[in-house]
Amino acid sequence: MSRRLHVLRAVLLILAVAGIIAGAMSGEVRIVITKAVNVCLECIGIG
Amino acid sequence: MSGRRTTFQVVAAIGQNSWLAGFLRGRIWRGASKAVCVPGLNCYSCPGAWGSCPVGSLQAVLNRSADRISLYVTGLIGLFGVLLGRLICGWLCPFGLVQELLYHIRSRKVRIGPTRLRYFKYVVLGVLVIAMPLLLRDRYGVGDPWFCKLICPAGTLEAALPLLALNESLRSSVGGLFAWKAAVFAATMVSSVAVYRPFCRFACPLGAVYGLFNRISFVQLSCDRTACIRCGRCAAVCKMGVDPSVRPADPECVRCGDCTSVCPVHALTLGLPVRKPAADRPS
Numbered sequence: 001m002s003r004r005l006h007v008l009r010a011v012l013l014i015l016a017v018a019g020i021i022a023g024a025m026s027g028e029v030r031i032v033i034t035k036a037v038n039v040c041l042e043c044i045g046i047g
Numbered sequence: 048m049s050g051r052r053t054t055f056q057v058v059a060a061i062g063q064n065s066w067l068a069g070f071l072r073g074r075i076w077r078g079a080s081k082a083v084c085v086p087g088l089n090c091y092s093c094p095g096a097w098g099s100c101p102v103g104s105l106q107a108v109l110n111r112s113a114d115r116i117s118l119y120v121t122g123l124i125g126l127f128g129v130l131l132g133r134l135i136c137g138w139l140c141p142f143g144l145v146q147e148l149l150y151h152i153r154s155r156k157v158r159i160g161p162t163r164l165r166y167f168k169y170v171v172l173g174v175l176v177i178a179m180p181l182l183l184r185d186r187y188g189v190g191d192p193w194f195c196k197l198i199c200p201a202g203t204l205e206a207a208l209p210l211l212a213l214n215e216s217l218r219s220s221v222g223g224l225f226a227w228k229a230a231v232f233a234a235t236m237v238s239s240v241a242v243y244r245p246f247c248r249f250a251c252p253l254g255a256v257y258g259l260f261n262r263i264s265f266v267q268l269s270c271d272r273t274a275c276i277r278c279g280r281c282a283a284v285c286k287m288g289v290d291p292s293v294r295p296a297d298p299e300c301v302r303c304g305d306c307t308s309v310c311p312v313h314a315l316t317l318g319l320p321v322r323k324p325a326a327d328r329p330s
Binding site for chain 2: 005008009012013015016017018019020021022023024026028029031032033034035036037038039040042043044045046047
């Protein structure tokens with residue numbers, strides 16, 4: 001197992017967690033939940 | 048491995064869609080858990096769904112934000128990908144389970160090896176999930192989730208069929224778009240009887256993303272090349288068209304583990320890579 005792979009994993013993990021936190025703080029969670037709690041007409045083929 | 052995995056898949060699929068009242072009333076869950084995306088392709092308009100679909104959520108944010116991709120949803124997808132890679136497809140995705148169950152139906156099977164058609168899912172990801180929702184907008188500046196609208200057979204199965212069956216007002220609105228989606232769904236279901244996981248292999252944008260993580264995810268399929276006797280059993284048993292002894296981290300591998308079960312020398316292992324003691328390493 002190369003050291004470079006370990007570093008890449010750690011960097012991607014940190015970026016992913018940072019993205020989740022930054023996105024949540026910028027109001028994206030509200031967009032996601034607003035879409036998800038209403039019936040998605042596009043998903044069922046009538047939107 | 049196969050029976051244990053199927054049990055795990057069934058438990059995961061039921062767990063993600065276990066709000067039974069939704070199926071009885073023809074409604075969807077509206078609680079706070081919908082703020083979190085599940086790892087697999089699972090429609091948030093399925094009456095039983097507790098969580099959100101990552102592909103649908105990605106498009107929902109793209110539809111609203113003209114200037115950027117969703118950090119929250121891409122972060123969640125990245126987190127799932129870094130931890131598990133396409134293990135999610137093989138063990139957690141309800142729509143993968145549906146295709147596998149159909150493949151168990153006795154019929155003539157068509158084995159498809161590595162083909163350029165596998166790259167089509169990257170086109171679906173780039174065009175229908177990212178570019179079109181980002182670029183095509185109505186006069187109010189709002190876009191459509193084009194993948195959900197034109198393709199997603201999981202939405203047709205998990206949301207359209209139960210909601211249309213239970214809700215008269217929705218049923219009265221059905222038109223040409225539903226006919227198209229029903230045709231895509233029917234084609235996916237019928238082809239799944241003869242071809243192993245055709246949607247996952249050729250069209251799933253989530254599988255495309257997770258496949259890119261297969262080389263770097265924490266969970267790995269590993270091949271001990273010093274132990275491998277190159278008997279070819281692993282490649283013969285792989286229904287995704289992968290040769291695990293040559294490319295154990297292939298983007299098409301869904302980490303089902305069938306290859307580990309047939310390996311006569313236990314050269315293939317699925318899980319977190321374990322550093323070997325110095326004495327076991329080849330000099």
